[in-house]
Amino acid sequence: MPLNPNSDAAIRVFHMAHRFLNEFGIKWLPVPYADIIFAKHDWHLKYVDQLAYEIGESEKYVLDHVMRSKDGLAMYDPQKQQYDIVLNADNDVPKTRMRWTAIHEIGHIYLGHLDSQRKRITSCSLTREEYDQFEFEADIFAGEVLASKWIMRQIDIVDEYDIATICGISDDAALSRYKKATEDYSYTPVNAVLTIKNFGEYLKNVTICCELTEMDDFARFAFANRVTPKLAKPKHPALRKLGSCPYCGNERGQSVSSNFCVACGSALKNQLAITGRCDHVNHEHAAHCEQCGNRVYRIKQGFVLEDFETNEN
Numbered sequence: 240m241p242l243n244p245n246s247d248a249a250i251r252v253f254h255m256a257h258r259f260l261n262e263f264g265i266k267w268l269p270v271p272y273a274d275i276i277f278a279k280h281d282w283h284l285k286y287v288d289q290l291a292y293e294i295g296e297s298e299k300y301v302l303d304h305v306m307r308s309k310d311g312l313a314m315y316d317p318q319k320q321q322y323d324i325v326l327n328a329d330n331d332v333p334k335t336r337m338r339w340t341a342i343h344e345i346g347h348i349y350l351g352h353l354d355s356q357r358k359r360i361t362s363c364s365l366t367r368e369e370y371d372q373f374e375f376e377a378d379i380f381a382g383e384v385l386a387s388k389w390i391m392r393q394i395d396i397v398d399e400y401d402i403a404t405i406c407g408i409s410d411d412a413a414l415s416r417y418k419k420a421t422e423d424y425s426y427t428p429v430n431a432v433l434t435i436k437n438f439g440e441y442l443k444n445v446t447i448c449c450e451l452t453e454m455d456d457f458a459r460f461a462f463a464n465r466v467t468p469k470l471a472k473p474k475h476p477a478l479r480k481l482g483s484c485p486y487c488g489n490e491r492g493q494s495v496s497s498n499f500c501v502a503c504g505s506a507l508k509n510q511l512a513i514t515g516r517c518d519h520v521n522h523e524h525a526a527h528c529e530q531c532g533n534r535v536y537r538i539k540q541g542f543v544l545e546d547f548e549t550n551e552n
């Protein structure tokens with residue numbers, strides 16, 4: 240039964256991961272683990288030095304005897320009815336690994352692995368079989384929360400490095416997610432459909448008025464839309480729709496307030512010259528920025544914008 244990705248236990252964890260994504264309103268990547276922990280009044284994020292201070296021991300003692308050399312630990316205090324997620328934030332622990340560990344430990348809590356009998360998930364407090372099963376489940380949970388195969392399948396990922404960049408996880412973790420994402424499935428489970436819907440703004444295609452170099456690692460996902468050729472002669476105002484371009488006839492992605500045609504790049508107002516980059520977010524099919532006239536790059540909104548910036552779009 241155990242450690243089988245097609246077992247009932249594994250399928251339950253998969254569903255719980257999507258319930259978690261929905262319950263915590265997660266709709267952007269990478270998943271913000273500190274915000275998630277902060278949102279629960281009975282969950283506390285602690286670092287090794289804090290825990291060492293609280294129990295009056297050295298950090299080495301906490302690492303060797305409490306966490307037992309792991310990157311993280313979930314603990315339950317039945318008296319206070321409080322869960323602690325303890326992370327090793329040492330400089331030699333990469334941020335990508337900390338993110339995985341945090342969601343793995345959250346998984347132990349969310350999946351109900353902890354109770355008044357099981358206050359910690361460590362190899363010495365459980366049977367070998369129990370411990371392996373809980374670790375297996377927490378890893379499935381972390382993988383599906385941090386890099387859901389269903390979200391990955393909405394994105395044109397080429398390899399595991401794309402997943403690592405997008406989800407903020409290590410290359411090793413990304414490789415196993417890549418294998419998951421590219422497996423064959425005949426249907427999309429209902430709760431994954433909800434997750435994909437919640438990530439709608441993240442996955443939305445837009446064009447951005449910026450230089451490719453400003454997109455850092457995400458520049459490889461960006462490309463420029465084709466420029467629409469101009470008509471032999473401009474359309475007479477009486478023959479065209481309000482806001483459409485007289486020079487190429489485009490009607491899409493611009494309005495009467497646009498300075499430039501997004502399709503052919505012509506100035507739509509008198510004496511407008513192309514100026515510097517303006518960061519404006521344009522229609523997904525735009526070739527030029529409607530505000531400043533520069534060429535724009537098409538990309539998924541979530542790759543270049545922060546979550547909070549999209550509310551107005």
Ligand SMILES: [Zn+2]
Nearest residue numbers: 484487500503
């Ligand atoms: Zn035009």
Ligand SMILES: [Zn+2]
Nearest residue numbers: 448517528531
């Ligand atoms: Zn612009």
